[in-house]
Amino acid sequence: MFELSGSVKVLDSAAGTRLQHEPVDFSRVLAAVLAEVGESVAPTASEIASWATALGAGSGSDASLSEAALIEQIASLERLTAAASASQARCSVLLEKRIRERRADDAAVRYGTEGDAERVGIGPRPVDPAVEAGHAVALARGESPSKGGRLLGLAKALVNEMPHTLNALAAGRINEWRATLVVRETACLDLEDRTRVDEAMVPLYAQGGVGDRQLAAEARKHAQRLDPAAAVKRSRRAMAERRVTLRPAPDSMAILSCLVPAAQGVAAYKALTLAADSSRVAGEGEHERRTRDQIMADTLIERVTGQKRAEDVRIAVNVVMADSALVAGSAEPAVLSGYGVLPAQIARDLILSSLGSGAGAVLRRLYVAPAAGSLTAMDSRSRTFPTGLREFIALRDQTCRNPWCEAPIRHSDHITPSARGGPTSAANGQGLCERCNQAKEAPGWTEGTIAATRHTVAVTTPTGHCYTSTAPPLPGTRETIGHRVEFPGGEYVFHTAA
DSSP: OEEOTTOOOEEOGGGHHHHTTSOOOHHHHHHHHHHHHTSSSOOOHHHHHHHHHHHHHHTTSOTTOOHHHHHHHHHHHHHHHHHHHHHHHHHHHHHHHHHHHHHHHHHHHHHSSTGGGGGGGSSSOOOOHHHHHHHHHHHHHTOOHHHHHHHHHHHHHHHHHOHHHHHHHHTTSSOHHHHHHHHHHTTTSOHHHHHHHHHHTHHHHHHOOOOHHHHHHHHHHHHHHHOTTHHHHHHHHHHHTOEEEEEEETTTEEEEEEEOOHHHHHHHHHHHHHHHHHHHHHOOTHHHHSOHHHHHHHHHHHHHHOOSSTTOOOTTSOEEOOHHHHHSOOOOOEEETTTEEEOHHHHHHHHHHHHHHTSOOOOOOOOEETTTTEEOOOEESSSSOOHHHHHHHHHHHOSOOSTTOOOOOOEEEESSOGGGTOOEESTTEEEEOHHHHHHTTSTTOEEEEEOOSSOEEEEEOTTSOEEEEEOOOOTTOOOEEEEEEEETTEEEEEEEEO
16 A cells, blocks of 8 residues: 555555546656655555556646656656566566475475475476576566566576666666666676676766667676676577577568578678679569569578579468458458468469469368357367367467467467377367477466357466467457456456457
8 A cells, every 4th residue: 555645545456446537646646656666665566556557547637737747757657667677577586486485395295305305307307497487477577488588587687696787777777678788798797797797887877868889888898808708608609599580570571580690691691692683684574673682582582492483482381361352352361370460462462473483372271160250170089289280270379379479389289288188179279389388387387278259278377377368360250359367366358359
């Protein structure tokens, strides 16, 4: 609970409904929140929820504020955001500690003595508590598990190794992103050197007016001065993280990125530029109409896929679209697996281009439940998912089904494990990325399906928090999607138009 200065009004969770309809003195609420955040006693979750309700309700009552007052409010809200980030970091580190304690207690009960508790690793490899904690942080913050892991790593660095940077964040002198930059630039240092950099950054934090580049450069300078080999360590670590990624871009485009060692990247780019220059010199007809950049992009696709022409894409990449959009000219958008929504005309052009090039297009009928807009069921007597059923689940789910995770599907997995009688079926199957498939095996985590118009999975954590994930609607359907997060004592429900 907290009390507004100069008033006897007290905000609590029950006041949330009233605050949505009555004017709120936004400045006083914000001042009270900042004062409470600065106190040594940590606020409760219900108090924080009350602040969020009060601040949200007060956002429409500021029309009378002066220009100067609005600037002060914006600055105070930024400070509050930074302080909240620092508090989240402390909570995240403590959460991992609690998970480790719970694991140790469970193991001690199971094996009889504390010494025997270490035998918990015998048998199936247990999920790393840090992975479980990162997964829990991601769900709590509405982020992907990958980002949840990074946020937990940031939190541990700030809380355990860089107290001055954490204090600067808590005081609002830097934001979470700038704290991330400093942590990133010192990642290869040992604890002693990292602590020295943390201390050396204090004057810069106090100075104010320092941007992202200057802050990162200063941290990098201190790191390299203390450990000249740090740059080599960073390079070796970065080389181990080389990868190729794909993400959607506007206007039916995609960004295919390749993170590789600098020399390899330069060599690949040079090869593409030489190929483009040669093509423009010797080319005729179509080649004369393409720009240098277009030829480089086409050459990359042709060399990677082995196609004669970049546009000769075989539609085994799965374009899901309504039959009315395919043959009757409907404007109903299609879905390209691994990408997302495409305009109907772009999907038709893609299919026609494939047919015209001789690459071919395979049409497969998918049966949809009219009211729900979901694929009809498919099952198997096998304990493993056969190819057809895996494809069915991948087309239905499109990306990893864990809440807020949009990673590519790597595994088809039983929601209720087959060892506990779960069938190998579309209803009991889900597409998961590798990280989420591993995290779901952590002790105390359970999953199940919920009766709904579309396939819905509920993930329940050891703390009793429940998060749901609903399969996206197929082309040709219209309905409202409800995203629900349950927790002991209440729930939040978010609705978006499908």
